[in-house]
Amino acid sequence: MTRPVDKLKEDDRVLWNLVARTAKPLKGRAAVDIPLAVEAKPVPPQQVPAIGNPGVASKPKTQHVSHALDEPTLDKLSKGRLPIEGRVDLHGLTQEAAYSLLFSFLHRAHAGGVRYVLVITGKGSSSGGDGVLRRTVPAWLSTPAFRPLVSSHDHAARNHGGSGALYVRLRRVRS
Structure with a gap:
């Protein structure tokens, strides 16, 4: 018997992992460590935004809003x-x-x-x-x-x- 092929897309897997991390284990069971992100394919540099610190809501440096x-x-x-x-x-x-x-x-x-x-x-x-x-x-x-x-x-x-x-x-x- 073969294992079914995993059909989740990468974004869906990341979202699922975010949700799964909030689940509490059943009484008497050990918690399973779930990695936050799956190994991702390298993204070309032109698609990756320069995040810097997304927590700081600063105004954009240019005047175009x-x-x-x-x-x-x-x-x-x-x-x-x-x-x-x-x-x-x-x-x-x-x-x-x-x-x-x-x-x-x-x-x-x-x-x-x-x-x-x-x-x-x-x-x-x-x-x-x-x-x-x-x-x-x-x-x-x-x-x-x-x-x-x-x-x-x-x-x-x-x-x-x-x-x-x-x-x-x-x-x-x-x-």
């Missing part, structure tokens, strides 16, 4: 007349994990020709302040690493998560 979505587009997205073709949920992730998941998700969506996506950051008001991801994700979307992918972004409508989510318009793929 992503523009907010225009009102007609924002209205169509909120009413469901423009389709949201993808969504990613960053709840409960560390800043580093959220940054890499967001970058890989947006990179795949852009390569697939997706135009509008929803990024769920959560409101993060557990200690009385704004959530860390709620503050930093819009700053990340304005950095040079995301600039080739992101055209504009804005807070989502209440029915899509309100201030705990962002609409992101991706740039068109140049042929």
